[in-house]
Amino acid sequence: MNMLLVGLALVSCEGAAFSSEYRISGASQSVTDAQALLSRVTRLPTAFLDIMGSEGNHERITSHILTPEEREMVRQSLTALAPLQQRVMLQHLASISFADGMPNSALTYPAKGRPGFFNITIRAGVLHETVSQLLNHKENACFAHENPGSRVVIDAGRMPALTYILLHESTHVVDASIGLTLDTAKRRGLDKPIGEFGQGVWVDWKNPVPAYASAALQVGCYHHGGKDADISAAPVVYQALAGTPFPSLYATASEHEYIAELTAYSALSQRFHQPYTITVYLNDVPVYKLNPMKDALVRAQVSKTRIFYGTMGDSSMSSGKTW
Numbered sequence: 001m002n003m004l005l006v007g008l009a010l011v012s013c014e015g016a017a018f019s020s021e022y023r024i025s026g027a028s029q030s031v032t033d034a035q036a037l038l039s040r041v042t043r044l045p046t047a048f049l050d051i052m053g054s055e056g057n058h059e060r061i062t063s064h065i066l067t068p069e070e071r072e073m074v075r076q077s078l079t080a081l082a083p084l085q086q087r088v089m090l091q092h093l094a095s096i097s098f099a100d101g102m103p104n105s106a107l108t109y110p111a112k113g114r115p116g117f118f119n120i121t122i123r124a125g126v127l128h129e130t131v132s133q134l135l136n137h138k139e140n141a142c143f144a145h146e147n148p149g150s151r152v153v154i155d156a157g158r159m160p161a162l163t164y165i166l167l168h169e170s171t172h173v174v175d176a177s178i179g180l181t182l183d184t185a186k187r188r189g190l191d192k193p194i195g196e197f198g199q200g201v202w203v204d205w206k207n208p209v210p211a212y213a214s215a216a217l218q219v220g221c222y223h224h225g226g227k228d229a230d231i232s233a234a235p236v237v238y239q240a241l242a243g244t245p246f247p248s249l250y251a252t253a254s255e256h257e258y259i260a261e262l263t264a265y266s267a268l269s270q271r272f273h274q275p276y277t278i279t280v281y282l283n284d285v286p287v288y289k290l291n292p293m294k295d296a297l298v299r300a301q302v303s304k305t306r307i308f309y310g311t312m313g314d315s316s317m318s319s320g321k322t323w
């Protein structure tokens with residue numbers, strides 16, 4: 001299921017921390033479920049090392065054993081998941097693991113020998129980054145630039161990057177388990193995807209409808225066969241993004257990434273009231289600024305994420321069926 005192979009750029013780290021304002025007070029079930037999910041933290045599965053080995057990265061990747069403080073960070077980030085994400089993760093998550101030396105930020109992939117179950121592996125450095133730090137390193141890796149005054153600056157607040165990562169990756173688990181995308185719905189034999197997130201946005205899992213299939217968005221870092229982009233092209237890229245329902249450039253990569261990004265940014269914006277702006281600087285001059293979550297086309301899609309906070313998925317999960 002290469003749709004679940006998540007490629008995020010390598011980033012460096014600097015202190016992210018949960019403050020009490022980000023905790024979900026009174027959500028007792030959320031806390032209980034988070035504790036149960038925390039018990040799924042393991043060493044790296046062999047399936048992960050097999051994937052990395054096939055990509056030539058096996059040698060330098062090692063299991064990261066969480067310190068007590070890091071373990072508490074993981075627990076808190078798990079409480080930030082939506083009820084549907086927590087329920088499906090409890091049903092379908094085989095393990096969460098952390099890796100030192102991992103080239104990407106996170107990977108969700110099928111658990112070996114356990115059909116319907118998934119592993120999530122996260123680069124250990126993510127534990128000590130903020131959302132903004134993670135996104136800035138990832139996004140700037142998309143554009144060639146030599147002048148440090150020419151860059152993309154994303155302000156997505158100072159919540160732990162781990163929270164964003166878990167919101168995103170757990171959505172992949174939900175998608176693969178209950179069928180949120182055209183692709184996974186078809187695999188599950190559904191007439192249409194649950195939530196109908198892609199309706200009017202995607203023709204199939206990798207092709208948006210013509211209105212949103214701008215060539216400017218085919219940036220190589222997120223699209224196989226896409227073009228390498230220079231920072232001078234960034235204003236055109238983000239202007240093209242502004243006319244779409246995609247909340248981020250990464251959301252253009254596939255319908256799977258679109259739903260994961262939409263769900264993650266909706267939670268950060270709506271529940272945790274985080275800022276989210278993308279500003280392009282050329283020679284230290286801000287030349288274009290985008291606030292995706294205030295875009296009417298994106299906002300129209302955000303309402304679909306309400307299914308993550310209702311009872312969707314309960315009936316099919318209570319059947320005990322594994323997918």
Ligand SMILES: [Zn+2]
Nearest residue numbers: 006168257260
């Ligand atoms: Zn993803």
